[in-house]
Amino acid sequence: xxVERFTAAAGPQPVDSVASESSVQYPVRRWGAIIAVDxxxxxxxxxxNEEQTYLQYKSHRRELIDPKIAEFGARFLxxxxxxVMAEFETALDAARCxxxxxxxxVERCQGEAAETQIVFRIGVSCGRILADPEDIYGHDVNxxxxxxxLAPPGGIVMTEEVADRVRDGVDLPLEDLGLHxxxxxxxxxxxxxxxxxxxxxxxxxxxxxx
Amino acid sequence: xxVERFTAAAGPQPVDSVASESSVQYPVRRWGAIIAVDxxxxxxxxxxNEEQTYLQYKSHRRELIDPKIAEFGARFLxxxxxxVMAEFETALDAARCxxxxxxxxVERCQGEAAETQIVFRIGVSCGRILADPEDIYGHDVNxxxxxxxLAPPGGIVMTEEVADRVRDGVDLPLEDLGLHxxxxxxxxxxxxxxxxxxxxxxxxxxxxxx
Numbered sequence: 001x002x003v004e005r006f007t008a009a010a011g012p013q014p015v016d017s018v019a020s021e022s023s024v025q026y027p028v029r030r031w032g033a034i035i036a037v038d039x040x041x042x043x044x045x046x047x048x049n050e051e052q053t054y055l056q057y058k059s060h061r062r063e064l065i066d067p068k069i070a071e072f073g074a075r076f077l078x079x080x081x082x083x084v085m086a087e088f089e090t091a092l093d094a095a096r097c098x099x100x101x102x103x104x105x106v107e108r109c110q111g112e113a114a115e116t117q118i119v120f121r122i123g124v125s126c127g128r129i130l131a132d133p134e135d136i137y138g139h140d141v142n143x144x145x146x147x148x149x150l151a152p153p154g155g156i157v158m159t160e161e162v163a164d165r166v167r168d169g170v171d172l173p174l175e176d177l178g179l180h181x182x183x184x185x186x187x188x189x190x191x192x193x194x195x196x197x198x199x200x201x202x203x204x205x206x207x208x209x210x
Numbered sequence: 211x212x213v214e215r216f217t218a219a220a221g222p223q224p225v226d227s228v229a230s231e232s233s234v235q236y237p238v239r240r241w242g243a244i245i246a247v248d249x250x251x252x253x254x255x256x257x258x259n260e261e262q263t264y265l266q267y268k269s270h271r272r273e274l275i276d277p278k279i280a281e282f283g284a285r286f287l288x289x290x291x292x293x294v295m296a297e298f299e300t301a302l303d304a305a306r307c308x309x310x311x312x313x314x315x316v317e318r319c320q321g322e323a324a325e326t327q328i329v330f331r332i333g334v335s336c337g338r339i340l341a342d343p344e345d346i347y348g349h350d351v352n353x354x355x356x357x358x359x360l361a362p363p364g365g366i367v368m369t370e371e372v373a374d375r376v377r378d379g380v381d382l383p384l385e386d387l388g389l390h391x392x393x394x395x396x397x398x399x400x401x402x403x404x405x406x407x408x409x410x411x412x413x414x415x416x417x418x419x420x
Contacts, residue, residue, distance in 0.1 A: 027264055043352050043394035050348045054237055054340050079345040080290070081355070130264050135289040138260045142253050145291070184253035 027130035027137065032075070032087045033094035033162065034136070034144040036123045037065065037101065040153045042082035045118065056118050057082070064104045072097040076136055083120065085144065087136055091126045091165040098122045098156045099170055099194065105154065123147030124158035126165070143189060146182045156194040163192035172196065237340035237347065242285070242297045243304035243372065244346070244354040246333045247275065247311065250363045252292035255328065266328050267292070274314045282307040286346055293330065295354065297346055301336045301375040308332045308366045309380055309404065315364065333357025334368035336375070353399060356392045366404040373402035382406065 039045065045053040061084070069077055069086045072094070076087040088094040102122065109117050125147060127140030143159060151157040158166070163174050173195040179188040249255065255263040271294070279287055279296045282304070286297040298304040312332065319327050335357060337350030353369060361367040368376070373384045383405045389398040 026268075027261075041394050043349075043356075043392065044396075046347070046349050046352055047394070047396050050340060051237075054347050058236075058342070078289070081295075081345055081347065081351065085291075130260060132268070135291060137256070137264050137291065139253075139256050141291065142256055146253075182253065184251050184257070186254075186257050 026132035028132070030129055030131060031127070032089065032129045032136070033091040033124065033126040034085060034087050034129070034141055035094050035098050036080070036083070036085050036144040036148045037098075037120050038080070038083035038122075038148050040119045040121055045116065048116070052116065053118070056116075060105065060108065060118060060120075064108060065101055068097050068100045068104065072100075076131065078135065080145075083148075085136070085141075087129065087131075091124070091162045092169045094124050094126070095156070095158060095162060095166040095170055095194075098124055099172065102154055102156060102194075102196065119153040121148045121151035121153060122156045123149075123151060124156065124162045126159065126162050139185075142185070143182075146185070147189070147191065150177070150180060150191055151193070155196065158192050158194075160190040160192060170194070236342035238342070240339055240341060241337070242299070242339045242341075242346070243301040243334065243336035244295060244297050244339070244351055245304050245308050246290070246293070246295050246354040246358045247308075247330050248290070248293040248332075248358050250329045250331055255326065258326070262326065263328070266326075270315065270318065270328060270330075274318060275311055278307050278310045278314065282310075286341065288345065290355075293358075295346070295351075297339065297341075301334070301372045302379045304334050304336070305366070305368060305372060305376040305380055305404075308334055309382065312364055312366060312404075312406065329363040331358045331361035331363060332366045333359075333361060334366065334372045336369065336372050349395075352395070353392075356395070357399070357401065360387070360390060360401055361403070365406065368402050368404075370400040370402060380404070 039057065042053070065084065069084070072088060074086040074088050074097070078085050086097070088097065101120065105120060109119070123144045123146070125140045125144040128138060129141060130137040147157050147159065157177070167174060174192045175195050177191040177193050180191050181188045249267065275294065279294070282298060284296040284298050284307070288295050296307070298307065311330065315330060319329070333354045333356070335350045335354040338348060339351060340347040357367050357369065367387065377384060384402045385405050387401040387403050390401050391398045
């Protein structure tokens with residue numbers, strides 16, 4: 001349902017999907033920016049209390065994440081169980097959405113016990129995407145999913161291409177974390193991290209890429 | 211679309227969802243068996259050739275995996291990008307579906323170059339599931355996703371509870387691989403592996419849990 005709503009709101013379609021729906025040849029190829037949002041230590045939270053984890057996670061989705069993803073005009077959204085993957089028209093929409101989500105989470109979780117608190121990591125990438133009615137695919141989609149594992153809890157990391165496109169559009173410094181080699185990926189990825197010093201203090205930043 | 215079809219075909223519903231759709235309180239709680247099916251080295255295949263990987267993967271889905279998942283009566287199916295997660299009424303349906311998929315893949319891929327061949331790992335678990343219209347959640351869902359990482363390429367691993375329920379219903383010996391500790395999970399999981407010796411030879415089995 002959600003996926004269809006976002007797909008329908010995609011705006012101008014790439015040339016190869018302009019024809020009537022029934023004649024579309026999948027995959028559609030398009031440029032897009034992707035955010036991968038994941039809960040830190042989701043397995044631990046679920047092992048401790050699966051009902052409470054579900055209810056907390058869903059309230060963050062319903063009241064913060066999904067509205068922000070809609071606000072920034074995502075054209076694709078899917079659940080990954082402990083988070084979401086969403087696709088936007090531009091890198092700036094994706095990065096701003098990520099910043100709004102992480103700032104929103106700081107507000108929502110003030111005073112919560114660290115032990116049961118839900119905290120997200122976010123990875124942002126962009127590039128050529130293969131899409132069909134079910135999902136999105138391609139190297140840069142995989143990169144977003146891998147990238148989020150490098151983000152500190154509550155943090156955002158992005159590829160160099162995203163950083164270059166958003167540097168003047170987000171009000172946060174971007175720190176170069178250097179080249180990272182992901183398993184089974186031939187080329188290394190240069191990773192940049194949003195510095196949230198004002199909100200989250202230096203400790204989280206120091207934990208960074210561990 | 212696929213998800214809705216499977217959800218609609220769920221058959222007898224748990225007591226808390228018997229009321230009209232609009233009065234359902236999510237999450238619904240139900241017992242279920244889960245398979246997590248994942249492509250071995252998907253990132254490598256995608257890095258090498260994302261179009262070809264997409265087309266090969268989708269043909270396996272369309273011609274083998276999705277029909278088998280439907281044949282064994284799954285009530286939930288979702289894409290995980292490089293595979294699927296599906297939920298069945300019984301552990302035996304889940305395990306038999308997994309065996310049919312892996313045997314089917316052996317036939318489909320005969321003579322293909324190893325370098326570009328798509329091979330799946332499958333994990334099978336069962337237990338209490340939380341479900342809503344979007345996804346399924348809970349500790350045992352997480353276990354299925356983690357388990358598949360232990361399977362050899364082309365293989366199937368399952369929890370002890372699944373093994374106990376399917377031992378007399380699948381025509382393959384189940385080998386006890388012992389206790390495994392997954393990150394962020396408090397209790398270890400006793401893992402069993404299907405022995406496919408006749409089809410896949412001893413080499414694959416020797417590679418087992420690496």
